[in-house]
Amino acid sequence: MEATLPFKKKSLHFGKIVLPILITQVALYLMSFFDILMTARYDTYHLAGVTIGSSFWVPVYTGLSGILMGLTPIIAQQIGGKRHKEVRPSVQQGLYVSILLSAIVFSILLLIGSYFVYKMPLEIQVQSVASHYLKGLSIGLFPLFAYTVLRSFFDALGATRVSMFIILLSAPINVVLNYLLIFGRFGFPELGGVGAGYASGITYWIVFCIAILIAWKRRPFQSFTLFSQWDRVSLKRWKEILLIGIPIGLSIFVETSIFSVVTLLMAKYTTEVISAHQIALNFASLLYMIPLSISMGATILVGQAVGGARFRDAKHYSFLGVSFAIGFSFLSIAILLIFKEQIASLYTTDQGMIALAVQFFFYAAFFQLSDAIQAPIQGALRGYKDVNMTFIVGVISFWVIGLPVGHVIASYTDFGPFGYWIGLIAGLLVGAITLTFRLIFIQKKYEK
Structure with missing residues (x-):
C-alpha cells in the first residue's frame, strides 16, 4: 500500500496514523471517564457501584472484543500484499464472530456477573447499582462488537481518521445521555449510576450505525463492497481470525482483569478507599x-x-513506536506528580478522598515508563502476527509476579491497599523487559 519512505518521513507518517487513533481512544475513554466523573458528583454509593460493575465489564468486554482486533494485522497484511479481494470475506466473517462473542458476553454479564456482585461483601445499595449498571451496558453489546470489526477494517487501511470522526461525533451524545439519565433532567428518569450504563448502551448503537453508513457509502471503503455477496460461515477464516485474535484477546484480558481483580480485592477496605483507587486508576x-x-x-x-x-520498514516502525511512547511517558509522569491534587479534585470535593487519591497517583506515575515500553512492542509483535508470547508474558508478569507480590505487600506490610499497585509495577517491568528481547528475536528471524 505504501512505498518505502526515508526514515525521517516514516516518523511523520507514523504520527499521521497515530494521532487520529489517540483522539479516538481518548474520546472512547472519555465515555467511561464521564461515567465515573458524573456518577461521583451524584453519589458516593453510586460511584462505588459503577466501579464494581466496571470491574466486571472491562475485562470481559476488552478481552473478548480483543479477539476481533486480530482482524487488524490480517487485513493490514492483505492490503500491504495487494490482496484486496480477501478483505471483504475477512470482514464478513469477523462480523459473524462478533455476533457469537456478543452473545457470550451478554450471558457472562447478566448471569455470572450479577450473581457474583450480590455475593460480594458490599452495601446493598452498591450491589444494586452495580448489577443494574451491567444490564444497561448489555443493550449495546452487539453494536459495540460489530463496530470493533469495522474499526479494524478502517484502521488496517490506514484510514484512522474515520474512527476518530465517528467517536468525536458520538462522545458528546453519550455525555448528554449521561446528564439526562443520571440526574433525571427534562423528564427523563433519575437512575443515578445505572443511567450511565444505559447511556453507554444507547451510544454504542449510534456508533455502529454511523460506521455502517461510512463503510457502505464513502470512498475508498465503498469499493470493497463489504455488505454484498455474503459468504456462509467459513471455518477456515474463523480459524485464521481466532488463531491470531484469541491470544490478543487473552493478553488484553490478562492485563485488564488484573486491575479489576485488585479492585474487587479492595472490597475489604472502606468505600472511600475503593473510590479513591478508582479515581487514580481512571x-x-x-x-x-x-x-x-x-x-x-x-x-x-x-x-x-x-x-x-x-x-526493514517494519523494524523502523517498531523502533519509532517505542521511542515515541517513552518520550510521552515522561510528560505523563510529570502531569501525575505536579497536578495530582487538581486532578483528584475534578472527581470529588471530599478532602479525605482527595488525599487518598493523591497517594494512589504517586504509584500510578511509576506505571507510565513500563507501559511506554511494553505497549508499542506488543503492537509491533501483533503486526508480525506474533501474538502467543505476548499472552504468556502477560500471564507471568501480572498473575505469577504482580498479583502475588502485591497481595503479600498489601496484607503483611504497612502499605495496605497501595501494596497491590507496587506488585503490579514490578510485574509490568518484568513484562516490558521480556517483550523487548522477543521483538529483537522476531526481527532477526524475518531479516534472515
Whole structure:
C-alpha cells in the first residue's frame, strides 16, 4: 500500500496514523471517564457501584472484543500484499464472530456477573447499582462488537481518521445521555449510576450505525463492497481470525482483569478507599491512551510492511513506536506528580478522598515508563502476527509476579491497599523487559 519512505518521513507518517487513533481512544475513554466523573458528583454509593460493575465489564468486554482486533494485522497484511479481494470475506466473517462473542458476553454479564456482585461483601445499595449498571451496558453489546470489526477494517487501511470522526461525533451524545439519565433532567428518569450504563448502551448503537453508513457509502471503503455477496460461515477464516485474535484477546484480558481483580480485592477496605483507587486508576487509564494508540499504529504499519515484504520498514516502525511512547511517558509522569491534587479534585470535593487519591497517583506515575515500553512492542509483535508470547508474558508478569507480590505487600506490610499497585509495577517491568528481547528475536528471524 505504501512505498518505502526515508526514515525521517516514516516518523511523520507514523504520527499521521497515530494521532487520529489517540483522539479516538481518548474520546472512547472519555465515555467511561464521564461515567465515573458524573456518577461521583451524584453519589458516593453510586460511584462505588459503577466501579464494581466496571470491574466486571472491562475485562470481559476488552478481552473478548480483543479477539476481533486480530482482524487488524490480517487485513493490514492483505492490503500491504495487494490482496484486496480477501478483505471483504475477512470482514464478513469477523462480523459473524462478533455476533457469537456478543452473545457470550451478554450471558457472562447478566448471569455470572450479577450473581457474583450480590455475593460480594458490599452495601446493598452498591450491589444494586452495580448489577443494574451491567444490564444497561448489555443493550449495546452487539453494536459495540460489530463496530470493533469495522474499526479494524478502517484502521488496517490506514484510514484512522474515520474512527476518530465517528467517536468525536458520538462522545458528546453519550455525555448528554449521561446528564439526562443520571440526574433525571427534562423528564427523563433519575437512575443515578445505572443511567450511565444505559447511556453507554444507547451510544454504542449510534456508533455502529454511523460506521455502517461510512463503510457502505464513502470512498475508498465503498469499493470493497463489504455488505454484498455474503459468504456462509467459513471455518477456515474463523480459524485464521481466532488463531491470531484469541491470544490478543487473552493478553488484553490478562492485563485488564488484573486491575479489576485488585479492585474487587479492595472490597475489604472502606468505600472511600475503593473510590479513591478508582479515581487514580481512571485517570492513569486516560494517560495510557498514548502508548496504547502508538501500539495500535505500530500494528497497522508493521503489518502493512510485513505484508509487502518490507522487513526493514517494519523494524523502523517498531523502533519509532517505542521511542515515541517513552518520550510521552515522561510528560505523563510529570502531569501525575505536579497536578495530582487538581486532578483528584475534578472527581470529588471530599478532602479525605482527595488525599487518598493523591497517594494512589504517586504509584500510578511509576506505571507510565513500563507501559511506554511494553505497549508499542506488543503492537509491533501483533503486526508480525506474533501474538502467543505476548499472552504468556502477560500471564507471568501480572498473575505469577504482580498479583502475588502485591497481595503479600498489601496484607503483611504497612502499605495496605497501595501494596497491590507496587506488585503490579514490578510485574509490568518484568513484562516490558521480556517483550523487548522477543521483538529483537522476531526481527532477526524475518531479516534472515
